[in-house]
Amino acid sequence: MSDQPSSRSPASRVRPLHELPVDEAGAPLSAPPMSRTSPSAPVLVIDDSDIARDEASRVLRAAGYHVVALPSPLGATQAIVRHHARVVVVDIFMPTIRGDRLLTLFRKNQRLGHLGVILMSGHSERELEGLQLDVPADAVLSKRHLDRLPALVKRLAARER
DSSP: OOSSOOTTSHHHHSOOGGGSOBOTTSOBSSOOOOOTTOOSSOEEEEOSOHHHHHHHHHHHHHTTOOEEEESSSTTHHHHHHHHTOOEEEEESOOSSSOHHHHHHHHHHSTTTTTOEEEEEESSOHHHHHHHHHHSOOSEEEEGGGGGGHHHHHHHHHHSOO
């Protein structure tokens, strides 16, 4: 007998995020159900690097978070509203719009001002700390330290805004 779930078991009905239908911006059309172990509402990860986006998503999923991942900021507002995301992890250096500028737009929007936002970059955290003084980010994180991401998300998701 195999340890794999049968095609009729509840585990087989939950599809991985990459198998969900997506809109033109790559956002899932419907979120998979939250598991009882999910610490909070979904986390939105926006990064133009497939490798960095996949790794950040993997780290968060391993910590029990439901992750919605986008390759660009296009469709971010729609994904935040649709999935009731409370925390957004966004790469700073993207070709369409810098993450710090996207953050400024979130803060100006009444519907999105509540978001916890983590700016992420491949630069060192020392370099990023200067940026945090210039923009209203809740946290900055070097991609070299993604192991710290779940704790940051937990802190921001629990916070009332």
